[in-house]
Amino acid sequence: xxxxxxxxxxxxxxxxxxxxxxxxxxxxxxxxxxxxxxxxxxxxxxxxxxxxxxxxxxxxxxxxxxxxxxxxxxxxxxxxxxxxxxxxxxxxxxxxxxxxxxxxxxxxxxxxxxxxxxxxxxxxxxxxxxxxxxxxxxxxxxxxxxxxxxxxxxxxxxxxxxxxxxxxxxxxxxxxxxxxxxxxxxxxxxxxxxxxxxxxxxxxxxxxxxxxxxxxxxxxxxxxxxxxxxxxxxxxxxxxxxxxxxxxxxxxxxxxxxxxxxxxxxxxxxxxxxxxxxxxxxxxxxxxxxx
Amino acid sequence: xxxxxxxxxxxxxxxxxxxxxxxxxxxxxxxxxxxxxxxxxxxxxxxxxxxxxxxxxxxxxxxxxxxxxxxxxxxxxxxxxxxxxxxxxxxxxxxxxxxxxxxxxxxxxxxxxxxxxxxxxxxxxxxxxxxxxxxxxxxxxxxxxxxxxxxxxxxxxxxxxxxxxxxxxxxxxxxxxxxxxxxxxxxxxxxxxxxxxxxxxxxxxxxxxxxxxxxxxxxxxxx
Numbered sequence: 001x002x003x004x005x006x007x008x009x010x011x012x013x014x015x016x017x018x019x020x021x022x023x024x025x026x027x028x029x030x031x032x033x034x035x036x037x038x039x040x041x042x043x044x045x046x047x048x049x050x051x052x053x054x055x056x057x058x059x060x061x062x063x064x065x066x067x068x069x070x071x072x073x074x075x076x077x078x079x080x081x082x083x084x085x086x087x088x089x090x091x092x093x094x095x096x097x098x099x100x101x102x103x104x105x106x107x108x109x110x111x112x113x114x115x116x117x118x119x120x121x122x123x124x125x126x127x128x129x130x131x132x133x134x135x136x137x138x139x140x141x142x143x144x145x146x147x148x149x150x151x152x153x154x155x156x157x158x159x160x161x162x163x164x165x166x167x168x169x170x171x172x173x174x175x176x177x178x179x180x181x182x183x184x185x186x187x188x189x190x191x192x193x194x195x196x197x198x199x200x201x202x203x204x205x206x207x208x209x210x211x212x213x214x215x216x217x218x219x220x221x222x223x224x225x226x227x228x229x230x231x232x233x234x235x236x237x238x239x240x241x242x243x244x245x246x247x248x249x250x251x252x253x254x255x256x257x258x259x260x261x262x263x264x265x266x267x268x269x270x271x272x273x274x275x276x277x278x279x280x281x282x283x284x285x286x287x288x289x290x291x
Numbered sequence: 292x293x294x295x296x297x298x299x300x301x302x303x304x305x306x307x308x309x310x311x312x313x314x315x316x317x318x319x320x321x322x323x324x325x326x327x328x329x330x331x332x333x334x335x336x337x338x339x340x341x342x343x344x345x346x347x348x349x350x351x352x353x354x355x356x357x358x359x360x361x362x363x364x365x366x367x368x369x370x371x372x373x374x375x376x377x378x379x380x381x382x383x384x385x386x387x388x389x390x391x392x393x394x395x396x397x398x399x400x401x402x403x404x405x406x407x408x409x410x411x412x413x414x415x416x417x418x419x420x421x422x423x424x425x426x427x428x429x430x431x432x433x434x435x436x437x438x439x440x441x442x443x444x445x446x447x448x449x450x451x452x453x454x455x456x457x458x459x460x461x462x463x464x465x466x467x468x469x470x471x472x473x474x475x476x477x478x479x480x481x482x483x484x485x486x487x488x489x490x491x492x493x494x495x496x497x498x499x500x501x502x503x504x505x506x507x508x509x510x511x512x513x514x
């Protein structure tokens with residue numbers, strides 16, 4: 001189990017902000033930090049990684065104290081077993097993909113893990129290329145693989161998919177979920193995408209001005225009423241058309257466009273750009289084989 | 292024509308550049324990442340030789356190294372080192388004189404790297420020195436090359452400092468730039484022209500090589 005309590009005064013865009021959080025994460029959980037930019041999400045990751053010092057704090061990871069400001073314990077980033085995927089990937093340009101992974105090996109660590117990761121994350125074709133010749137999504141995969149070489153106790157991903165197009169994003173989400181399960185990782189993700197959060201995380205913490213204002217299962221946190229649907233997806237409204245007495249709402253779910261009928265009372269609470277959940281309860285959805 | 296001044300010039304430039312590389316890398320690293328309050332003062336001192344007339348620098352070094360003064364007599368009494376009118380003195384003068392030309396490119400190279408690169412290395416459990424030698428320095432090769440070449444070329448071209456502390460002793464302190472001055476003084480224009488032409492040509496080739504390498508022209512050519 002991982003216990004994290006942090007307290008720090010931060011200089012934010014609009015004056016000073018006090019970051020104060022106290023969370024517990026179970027071994028093997030994937031949690032998401034969600035919130036506006038400037039809410040302090042990245043600072044939290046940096047403090048867990050030891051790249052930033054809190055004013056006061058306590059970090060205990062699987063019974064090992066990484067940080068205890070009262071007792072004056074503060075592990076350096078090098079001593080904390082973490083995997084960190086930076087927003088800009090931070091790949092070493094002077095090394096090939098494989099060299100980036102080999103560099104991450106600890107002294108005396110078996111090299112087998114490098115080849116294992118190359119095959120899990122399907123980097124075989126890219127392993128001799130330099131980062132400058134990779135696309136955003138490929139760089140992302142390399143950064144993910146590199147972060148896993150040390151077999152970290154916590155994997156942290158700072159908005160890993162923000163700069164990647166929707167289609168590639170789905171693939172990468174699957175990679176992250178795959179390694180999360182395969183290596184039995186405890187993962188902290190920063191994300192802005194509600195769909196991504198619902199798809200990936202066990203638990204979500206919504207952060208505003210340095211404080212946690214809501215936490216729980218993503219689907220419960222995001223939908224005010226609890227829906228017990230037979231199937232449900234989240235998407236974004238891209239169009240609302242009036243047709244006679246009803247409305248046709250066009251929703252983008254992943255890469256698919258879905259049209260849903262809505263009545264006037266429903267339309268009053270939603271508008272274009274809103275994130276919504278599409279759920280069906282009373283009827284059994286049809287299944288049809290494609291391809 | 293006497294080749295000695297030219298050989299001496301290149302020997303001086305080579306040794307100076309080597310020493311500068313060793314001194315400037317940690318200094319530039321410190322300047323690029325420190326949050327210390329004395330940083331502006333150190334930066335100013337490093338940059339002074341850019342503006343200061345070389346004769347001023349040479350004059351103070353001459354005073355400092357003089358056996359008639361405390362520092363000079365300390366050196367000569369305790370270590371038997373005499374820096375005035377000697378090759379060693381020229382090396383020290385040149386190192387100070389060319390310092391900004393080595394420090395500035397390396398410092399800006401470090402500053403242009405994103406912070407996340409070194410952080411990524413620390414998070415992977417690598418020490419500061421491993422990060423410096425395996426990650427940071429290999430990623431600023433163009434800056435290192437620029438620093439090396441500028442320092443080398445600048446040392447070849449120095450005159451004022453050398454004249455002040457080195458004088459004009461053949462084989463010891465008479466470098467090419469001084470030899471040219473000397474030949475002109477004694478109206479040997481053809482000798483002066485030879486020295487000048489060789490310096491001109493070599494400097495041109497060195498700088499051209501840098502621009503070709505840093506501009507990626509050679510890479511494209513080889514492909």
